[in-house]
Amino acid sequence: MKVALIGxxxxxxxxxxxxxxxxxxxxxxIARNFKAMHQKDNVxxxxxxxxxxxxxxxAVKGHDAVIxxxxxxxxxxxxxxxxxxxxxxxxxxxxxxGVKRLLVIGGAGSLFVAEGVQKVxxxxxxxxxxxxxxxxxxxxxxxxxxxxxxxxFLSPALEMHRGTSGERKGQYRTGLDTPxxxxxxxSFISVEDVAVAIVDELEQPKHIRKRFTVAY
Numbered sequence: 001m002k003v004a005l006i007g008x009x010x011x012x013x014x015x016x017x018x019x020x021x022x023x024x025x026x027x028x029x030i031a032r033n034f035k036a037m038h039q040k041d042n043v044x045x046x047x048x049x050x051x052x053x054x055x056x057x058x059a060v061k062g063h064d065a066v067i068x069x070x071x072x073x074x075x076x077x078x079x080x081x082x083x084x085x086x087x088x089x090x091x092x093x094x095x096x097x098g099v100k101r102l103l104v105i106g107g108a109g110s111l112f113v114a115e116g117v118q119k120v121x122x123x124x125x126x127x128x129x130x131x132x133x134x135x136x137x138x139x140x141x142x143x144x145x146x147x148x149x150x151x152x153f154l155s156p157a158l159e160m161h162r163g164t165s166g167e168r169k170g171q172y173r174t175g176l177d178t179p180x181x182x183x184x185x186x187s188f189i190s191v192e193d194v195a196v197a198i199v200d201e202l203e204q205p206k207h208i209r210k211r212f213t214v215a216y
Contacts, residue, residue, distance in 0.1 A: 003202070004028045004060040004099075006050060006090060007069035011162070012105050012191055016069055017043070019195035023203075030059055050086045056093025065101035065202055066094050074132060083135035088142065095148055101205075102151045103198055108158045108187075109133025110140050111179050111213060119158065119179075140211060152207045154198055157215035159188035168192035172214040180215035187215045 003020055007013040008029035020027050021042055028044045048059045050070060060066050068090050072082035087104070094102045109120030109129070119125060120133040143151050158179050167190040173180050174197075179187040197214040201207060 001064040001202070002026045002028070002062070004030060004063040004066045005069065006030045006048075006056075006066065007071055007105075008045075009034060010069055010071050012071075012194060013069035015162075015191045015195035016067060016105075016198060019192070019199045020067075023199060025199075028059065028063065050093075051082065051089055053089040053092035053096060056090050057096035060094055060099055061097040063097075063099055065103065066090070066099055067103045067105075067198060067202065069105045071132070072135075074128070080131040080135045083132060084139055084142075087135075087139040091143060091146065091149070091151075100148075100150050101202075102149045103202060104139075104143065104151065104153045105194070105198065106140055106153050106155050106211070107133045107136035108155050108160075108179070108213070110137035110211075111155055111158070112177050113179065144209075144211075146209075150205070150208045152201055152205070152209075153211040154194070154201070155211060155213040156191075156194045157187040157189040157213065159186065160191055160194060161188065162191050168196065169216070170196055172197055172216060175213045175215075177211065178213075180213060182216055189215045 003025050008017050009031040026042050030046050030048045034045050046059050048055050070086050072079045111119050113119050172193050181187050
């Protein structure tokens, strides 16, 4: 497929880019800057300000799907507002471009850890992650009302890490609105297998207009 990947140089975006290329997809890698990105075959790099829907539309037109791993920056003092602005501009730009399929990487903070209680609202939730988690939750509620796009929203496990040797098991378990736990009561996954999950969903859709989560 021809896939536009937004946030291609970030922690999650880099893993997704590698997975897409490994499976033979052609990728337009979209990011704020490409200083850390090496030239790769089957990749066209575009520097785009995703806060503007028209710029997004121009960049993604003619693609089969758009994957958004957009992050406004964890140290950004305006993280909450910029994440919502950018996410909605991406959504609008994808529609303007006539692309039907949008896959979004969101956070785990909106997963329900008890009846009516989302992880981001628990006392132990780290303060440094809260603005981003709240923004991702609020955007999930926005995209749920999207009537035109075949959207999917992926919330990773409560713990996501980079494997010490590029850990890619190629397997995971799925859930919808509550975390997936292992026998020890942990909900975790490597970023490499988050990438596997989102590309699996791209190739064989099972969660059209739904949120899902993945963990080991």
